[in-house]
Structures are given as structure tokens and as C-alpha cells.
Amino acid sequence: MACVHPLLFRDLAPAKRARIVEWFETWRKPLCAWLRRRASVPVSDVDDLTQEVFLRLLRYCDDTAVANPQGYLFRIAANVANEWRERARVRHRHDDVWLDELQIDPCKQPENATRSEDRDRMVQAAVQSLPSRQREVLLLHVDGLTYKQIAHTKSLTYRIVLRDLTKAYSSLRLQLKIEDVL
Numbered sequence: 001m002a003c004v005h006p007l008l009f010r011d012l013a014p015a016k017r018a019r020i021v022e023w024f025e026t027w028r029k030p031l032c033a034w035l036r037r038r039a040s041v042p043v044s045d046v047d048d049l050t051q052e053v054f055l056r057l058l059r060y061c062d063d064t065a066v067a068n069p070q071g072y073l074f075r076i077a078a079n080v081a082n083e084w085r086e087r088a089r090v091r092h093r094h095d096d097v098w099l100d101e102l103q104i105d106p107c108k109q110p111e112n113a114t115r116s117e118d119r120d121r122m123v124q125a126a127v128q129s130l131p132s133r134q135r136e137v138l139l140l141h142v143d144g145l146t147y148k149q150i151a152h153t154k155s156l157t158y159r160i161v162l163r164d165l166t167k168a169y170s171s172l173r174l175q176l177k178i179e180d181v182l
Contacts, residue, residue: 020057027073028054034077041081049084053077126175134168137161 031050035041041049053076066072127135133154140150151161 020054023057023069023073024054027070031073031077034074035081041084045084049077049080052080056080122176123172126172129175130168130171134164134171137164138168141165 028050031053032046035046035049036043053073056076057073127138130138137150137154137156140153141147145153147158147161147165150156151158154161156164
């Protein structure tokens with residue numbers, strides 16, 4: 001059975017000493033149980049946090065009148081548990097490496113693979129339906145060439161490349177609905 005160390009009481013008034021001993025004997029086990037169940041404190045830390053609750057009582061002045069000792073003690077216990085959790089969270093930074101293990105390659109999921117193949121076929125068909133010059137300009141642009149580079153490669157003016165790309169993208173938007181592609 002846990003007990004309050006006598007050296008902690010050496011400077012206390014007899015009335016306060018008696019009150020704390022009484023509360024300790026009455027409320028220690030319920031506080032331990034509460035911390036274990038509702039505050040989600042590991043069993044290894046429950047006794048330490050319960051003792052911290054009673055140590056905080058020793059810090060308060062003698063004339064502190066408590067009408068509801070149960071509520072008072074459990075409020076202190078909630079504060080102690082919250083502070084403990086905050087310290088534990090900061091002290092033990094969570095590593096996000098394990099999140100990579102949860103990632104599933106979309107290609108390994110049959111429904112995603114099928115959906116991806118369908119989407120690719122729709123985009124290919126839409127691109128193939130473009131006029132040949134628009135299709136060629138679009139494919140060069142998708143490959144990373146700038147408007148000026150495309151114009152130089154195809155012997156076109158910058159404005160024609162801009163117009164063909166604008167028409168190509170507009171035509172693709174009309175042919176492919178967002179819902180179909182996504």
C-alpha cells in the first residue's frame with residue numbers, strides 16, 4: 001500500500017496534514033483508476049501521476065477551503081494528466097516513416113489499374129481525333145518544348161503555335177469530361 005512520506009509533512013499545520021492524509025486514504029485508489037481508464041495513462045505512470053496530485057496539494061496555502069474534495073482532486077488529476085501527455089508528446093516525436101509502409105502502389109490495385117487504362121485510352125482517342133498539326137504541336141509541347149522551339153522546329157510562327165495549342169486544349173476539354181478523366 002502506498003503511503004505519504006512523513007518528511008513531506010514536517011512544515012504543515014496539523015489540520016492540513018490530517019486533511020491530506022484523509023484525502024490520500026480515501027481518494028488514491030479512485031484517482032489511480034480514473035487516470036488508468038479515462039486519462040489514458042499507462043499503468044507504469046499511474047502511481048507517479050497520482051502522487052503528483054497529492055504533492056500539488058502540499059503547495060497550496062493552508063487557508064484553501066475546499067467544498068468538494070473529490071471534484072478538486074480530480075480537477076488536479078486532469079491537469080496533471082494533460083501536462084504529462086503534453087510533455088510525452090513533445091518528448092517522443094512521432095516518426096512518419098511508417099506512413100510509407102501504408103502506401104499502396106496504385107498499379108497493384110486492379111480497380112485503379114483498369115480505371116487508369118480506360119482513362120489513358122480516352123485521352124489517346126481524344127488526342128488522335130485532333131487535326132494533325134494541332135496534334136503534333138500539342139505532343140511537342142507535352143514533351144517539354146517551348147512555343148518558340150516548336151515554332152522553329154515546325155517552321156511556324158509563334159502566334160500559329162499559340163493558336164494551335166489553344167484550339168487543341170479547348171477541343172480536348174470538350175471531348176473529355178473531368179469526371180471521365182478523374
